[in-house]
Amino acid sequence: xxxxxxxxxxxxxxxxxxxxxxxxxxxxxxxxxxxxxxxxxxxxxxxxxxxxxxxxxxxxxxxxxxxxxxxxxxxxxxxxxxxxxxxxxxxxxxxxxxxxxxxxxxxxxxxxxxxxxxxxxxxxxxxxxxxxxxxxxxxxxxxxxxxxxxxxxxxxxxxxxxxxxxxxxxxxxxxxxxxxxxxxxxxxxxxxxxxxxxxxxxxxxx
Amino acid sequence: xxxxxxxxxxxxxxxxxxxxxxxxxxxxxxxxxxxxxxxxxxxxxxxxxxxxxxxxxxxxxxxxxxxxxxxxxxxxxxxxxxxxxxxxxxxxxxxxxxxxxxxxxxxxxxxxxxxxxxxxxxxxxxxxxxxxxxxxxxxxxxxxxxxxxxxxxxxxxxxxxxxxxxxxxxxxxxxxxxxxxxxxxxxxxxxxxxxxxxxxxxxxxxxxxxxxxxxxxxxxxxxxxxxxxxxxxxxxxxxxxxxxxxxxxxxxxxxxxxxxxxxxxxxxxxxxxxxxxxxxxxxxxxxxxxxxxxxxxxxxxxxxxxxxxxxxxxxxxxxxxxxxxxxxxxxxxxxxxxxxxxxxxxxxxxxxxxxxxxxxxxxxxxxxxxxxx
Numbered sequence: 001x002x003x004x005x006x007x008x009x010x011x012x013x014x015x016x017x018x019x020x021x022x023x024x025x026x027x028x029x030x031x032x033x034x035x036x037x038x039x040x041x042x043x044x045x046x047x048x049x050x051x052x053x054x055x056x057x058x059x060x061x062x063x064x065x066x067x068x069x070x071x072x073x074x075x076x077x078x079x080x081x082x083x084x085x086x087x088x089x090x091x092x093x094x095x096x097x098x099x100x101x102x103x104x105x106x107x108x109x110x111x112x113x114x115x116x117x118x119x120x121x122x123x124x125x126x127x128x129x130x131x132x133x134x135x136x137x138x139x140x141x142x143x144x145x146x147x148x149x150x151x152x153x154x155x156x157x158x159x160x161x162x163x164x165x166x167x168x169x170x171x172x173x174x175x176x177x178x179x180x181x182x183x184x185x186x187x188x189x190x191x192x193x194x195x196x197x198x199x200x201x202x203x204x205x206x
Numbered sequence: 207x208x209x210x211x212x213x214x215x216x217x218x219x220x221x222x223x224x225x226x227x228x229x230x231x232x233x234x235x236x237x238x239x240x241x242x243x244x245x246x247x248x249x250x251x252x253x254x255x256x257x258x259x260x261x262x263x264x265x266x267x268x269x270x271x272x273x274x275x276x277x278x279x280x281x282x283x284x285x286x287x288x289x290x291x292x293x294x295x296x297x298x299x300x301x302x303x304x305x306x307x308x309x310x311x312x313x314x315x316x317x318x319x320x321x322x323x324x325x326x327x328x329x330x331x332x333x334x335x336x337x338x339x340x341x342x343x344x345x346x347x348x349x350x351x352x353x354x355x356x357x358x359x360x361x362x363x364x365x366x367x368x369x370x371x372x373x374x375x376x377x378x379x380x381x382x383x384x385x386x387x388x389x390x391x392x393x394x395x396x397x398x399x400x401x402x403x404x405x406x407x408x409x410x411x412x413x414x415x416x417x418x419x420x421x422x423x424x425x426x427x428x429x430x431x432x433x434x435x436x437x438x439x440x441x442x443x444x445x446x447x448x449x450x451x452x453x454x455x456x457x458x459x460x461x462x463x464x465x466x467x468x469x470x471x472x473x474x475x476x477x478x479x480x481x482x483x484x485x486x487x488x489x490x491x492x493x494x495x496x497x498x499x500x501x502x503x504x505x506x507x508x509x510x511x512x513x514x515x516x517x518x519x520x521x522x523x524x525x526x527x528x529x530x531x532x533x534x535x536x537x538x539x540x541x542x543x544x545x546x547x548x549x550x551x552x553x554x555x556x557x558x559x560x561x562x563x564x565x566x567x568x569x570x571x572x573x574x575x576x577x578x579x
Contacts, residue, residue, distance in 0.1 A: 110294075113289055118285075
């Protein structure tokens with residue numbers, strides 16, 4: 001009850017932080033998805049590069065996010081820009097990997113037929129390969145978005161704001177209520193994003 | 207129509223070419239079968255025609271034009287392509303699958319929609335029922351019908367078919383082969399057809415090119431291949447019984463006898479009288495619209511009275527006039543009967559065949575070919 005009152009009293013500033021969080025994550029994810037899909041598509045044409053690109057993306061994901069953000073400070077300073085960059089770097093692997101796997105696992109006879117019928121490679125990509133790989137790609141995107149929202153909280157450490165800032169303030173002031181509210185709201189955002197993307201996927205799937 | 211001149215294909219740095227200095231001329235309107243064991247170069251040969259595989263040396267001409275001078279996309283849009291895996295696009299409806307090439311060629315909507323209906327009817331799938339279905343809702347045989355329709359969509363003069371019926375069960379395969387031959391009778395496409403099944407080659411081919419190790423061992427009509435195999439490899443491929451294989455070459459229409467047909471309303475006494483002295487064993491019984499419904503053995507009629515419809519046995523299976531003697535024989539075997547009726551698609555009885563008729567037809571045929579040689 002006390003927690004509830006605390007929330008009611010400060011709901012406007014909490015809402016502001018939540019919106020800030022959402023804006024950071026959406027910006028980062030739009031960049032990440034575009035970059036990931038382009039990279040994933042490109043490495044299907046150059047099979048040798050696929051291994052290298054996937055390992056690099058894999059290694060980047062193993063860097064602790066706190067360290068990744070700190071390393072970005074000398075390059076990009078503090079604030080929202082390095083936060084967005086960090087989230088993009090961190091969420092590349094699931095997208096690239098799923099685009100690659102989704103496309104490479106299409107029944108080869110479908111691609112052979114398309115080739116033999118005289119459809120250009122570019123059209124085969126966007127009319128056949130990408131639609132067929134869509135469910136797998138979406139699974140990767142959902143994983144990345146979930147990760148992105150979580151890491152977005154840590155980005156508050158380099159001054160990006162968002163709900164993470166609320167948690168950090170709670171820690172420094174030993175205020176349990178702030179920590180709990182921040183954490184719960186981040187969880188709620190994550191669940192909503194995941195479910196929403198799931199809906200979207202179902203809607204466009206065959 | 208399609209001409210190979212000294213065509214060689216080497217893969218990588220291997221010494222032995224996959225296709226070795228091949229010369230081949232395929233006439234317009236013919237089905238040319240490339241047959242041989244796996245690794246003989248038949249698929250490579252076929253795929254060089256639409257430039258899916260680039261030859262190492264030599265030239266290939268279609269209708270007198272060097273294919274290397276044609277843009278590969280344009281070339282392929284003018285060549286129908288059917289493969290064993292079928293490769294229908296699972297995210298598109300049957301209609302959209304068939305419309306793929308016409309759409310690429312920039313046909314307008316109305317023309318495409320009309321063409322889709324036409325093709326679905328041609329491959330005996332009801333347009334209204336199938337147009338909006340997806341490939342996953344079709345059986346293997348239906349999928350391959352759509353595969354054939356899709357390849358025919360823009361009415362290409364040349365078709366390439368890579369084991370198109372290979373993945374189907376024997377009964378469906380035989381049906382689709384017959385239907386395809388029937389379609390080809392009307393369309394007269396120039397077809398290059400790859401198979402490893404010599405029976406299919408004999409049945410489908412106007413010409414057969416038997417291949418081994420990248421070379422053509424023998425090129426000729428099915429008759430020539432069967433009656434005069436070039437060497438041991440070819441005769442091994444044909445297998446022991448070339449007489450039996452001849453059955454693939456003769457249609458039921460050519461070998462059948464005209465049966466004794468009676469209406470099911472007919473009185474047995476009348477039949478016995480009129481059928482006397484004709485040495486009839488089997489009578490075909492038809493309904494009022496002359497469709498075959500049953501049969502009766504002459505010897506069982508004696509001592510019976512009333513209408514023949516009351517004692518006849520039902521006929522469940524018939525063969526079509528266009529089917530081969532091989533089909534008739536397997537029909538007899540699978541239903542354990544000594545004869546089979548030949549009927550048209552409206553179930554009107556056209557003839558009857560028994561084992562003796564089959565043997566007679568094949569042995570006469572051998573005499574004819576011997577005489578020709």
